[in-house]
Amino acid sequence: MKALYNYLKEVAFAFVSLANGLLLTLKYFVTPWKSIITENYPDNRDHPSVADEFAGEVILIHDENNEHKCTACTLCQMACPNNSIQIISKQVETEDGKKKKVLDQWVYHLEMCTFCKQCIDACPQDAIKMINSYELSCFDRSTLTKVLNRPGSKLKEKAKVTPKVQE
Amino acid sequence: MIQFSDVTTWIHQLLSSCMAPWLVFLIELVVAAVAAVVALLVCVIIMVYMERKVAGHMQLRHGPNRVGWHGLCQLFADIIKLLLKESFTPTRADKLLFTVAPVLSLCVSLLALAPISWGPGLVLWNTNIGVLFVTAISSMGVIGILMAGWSSNNKYALLGAMRSGAQIVSYELSAGLSIVTIVALAGTLNTGGIIESQANGWWVLKGHLPAIFAFIIYIIASTAECNRAPFDLAEAESELTAGYHTEYSGMQFGIFYLNEYINMGVVAMIASTLFLGGWQPFYLPFDFPLAHAFNDIMALKFMETWPAWISWVSLAWPLVWFFGKLFLIIFFMMWFRWTFPRLRIDQLLKLEWKYLLPLSIVNLVIVALFIVLGLHF
Numbered sequence: 015m016k017a018l019y020n021y022l023k024e025v026a027f028a029f030v031s032l033a034n035g036l037l038l039t040l041k042y043f044v045t046p047w048k049s050i051i052t053e054n055y056p057d058n059r060d061h062p063s064v065a066d067e068f069a070g071e072v073i074l075i076h077d078e079n080n081e082h083k084c085t086a087c088t089l090c091q092m093a094c095p096n097n098s099i100q101i102i103s104k105q106v107e108t109e110d111g112k113k114k115k116v117l118d119q120w121v122y123h124l125e126m127c128t129f130c131k132q133c134i135d136a137c138p139q140d141a142i143k144m145i146n147s148y149e150l151s152c153f154d155r156s157t158l159t160k161v162l163n164r165p166g167s168k169l170k171e172k173a174k175v176t177p178k179v180q181e
Numbered sequence: 182m183i184q185f186s187d188v189t190t191w192i193h194q195l196l197s198s199c200m201a202p203w204l205v206f207l208i209e210l211v212v213a214a215v216a217a218v219v220a221l222l223v224c225v226i227i228m229v230y231m232e233r234k235v236a237g238h239m240q241l242r243h244g245p246n247r248v249g250w251h252g253l254c255q256l257f258a259d260i261i262k263l264l265l266k267e268s269f270t271p272t273r274a275d276k277l278l279f280t281v282a283p284v285l286s287l288c289v290s291l292l293a294l295a296p297i298s299w300g301p302g303l304v305l306w307n308t309n310i311g312v313l314f315v316t317a318i319s320s321m322g323v324i325g326i327l328m329a330g331w332s333s334n335n336k337y338a339l340l341g342a343m344r345s346g347a348q349i350v351s352y353e354l355s356a357g358l359s360i361v362t363i364v365a366l367a368g369t370l371n372t373g374g375i376i377e378s379q380a381n382g383w384w385v386l387k388g389h390l391p392a393i394f395a396f397i398i399y400i401i402a403s404t405a406e407c408n409r410a411p412f413d414l415a416e417a418e419s420e421l422t423a424g425y426h427t428e429y430s431g432m433q434f435g436i437f438y439l440n441e442y443i444n445m446g447v448v449a450m451i452a453s454t455l456f457l458g459g460w461q462p463f464y465l466p467f468d469f470p471l472a473h474a475f476n477d478i479m480a481l482k483f484m485e486t487w488p489a490w491i492s493w494v495s496l497a498w499p500l501v502w503f504f505g506k507l508f509l510i511i512f513f514m515m516w517f518r519w520t521f522p523r524l525r526i527d528q529l530l531k532l533e534w535k536y537l538l539p540l541s542i543v544n545l546v547i548v549a550l551f552i553v554l555g556l557h558f
Contacts, residue, residue: 025536032521039239039520046238054243 286325341424345415
């Protein structure tokens, strides 16, 4: 008797769980304007909807004073699995006579980039990020090699850490 | 009210008045067959478009929407593509069987159309073994599939064909038993007779719970017989590339594709004939004034007083119901296909032998009790 009860319970439960799935797809079917997530891509070019998390290309973040945070530590270059980042640095002399390594050119080879985001993870300063741009293809390969730091930009001064006043 | 039988008798008399009897017979045969096949092909065209749109919308996609308005011309583009492609035969294949297989399976599925009653008096072969004939013919379809799988000299094709054989042999049983429940209720095997027995309510409503249960079992088993997902083990894209028609291309593949939809159409016609009253309009089996008024409207009683030239319109009324039910059941089958994941072969056989078959036997016994005790309407 117990076995028969379990058997019938199994059948009834199967119907209930199948009905759940059927109702879900029916809901999708009768409200296509709400449920369809496909983008009509070339048609909606003027009003695209791309997720912010979409990994398009790497940029170096510049603030309004044309300053970036890259210290030319080359950690991103080392993290890159296919050499699409080249950090070219130079030595400059600061006012107090010290020699300091600063960023000269942040060269980004978009043609080699696989958008793996490992450079973003490697950066200790959060100087770079990926933006959700697309339509990156072009006819001339050489235009894909970009220098990301803007001309005349310089390293952002660290906010002066006020030394703890010893009391 | 004009009936279809009036129209067919008129055509018969017109032809008989100017031709020899054997020629009349021949012409009527050809015209009837062509009319049935054309009607079915139009249904298939609608079904293919419907399938792609239903699939699209259930998977949060648009479906075809580039060729023509809302992708309406997509199917015709696909047919032209298939017609232009080469029908390639592998070198090591059995050439004769390989060529015959698609044609054979198409013939078998078209044969099942013969006893189907499309409207009152509109039936190709008015036989008293109609339902038996359809069940017999529909299990022949597996021969075409086995032939295709075996002659292609391809392991995937052979595996697909074998699975299809096991599956159809299993599911024939519960499909047959659920058909038998309705045959027992109606007391006839003639399709027209079964439909006429539903003039005072469809069997799915009149037969209480067992009829509904038989309907569900029939839908499941017929989906399996059509080799459609969730029972598409014969094709099993992810395991067997395309199963029994892996080696087919061009229009030979097209015929298999067409065949799948014709089978679906035939199965849906049988389901609507047995359970949903075929071409009978909806009838409320209650004794209220409102129900009577509703039933009179549904039976087009108000048209009887209208002039004869308008009552021609009422000819289309049973066809509207017939095709409406046909597409309702086809929509059910598409709905299942795009909702459920595919079963494994052991789950497939377990479902049939441990669940559907025992339940439909019990169901048949209960229906027999109902008939003996006179509990159905």
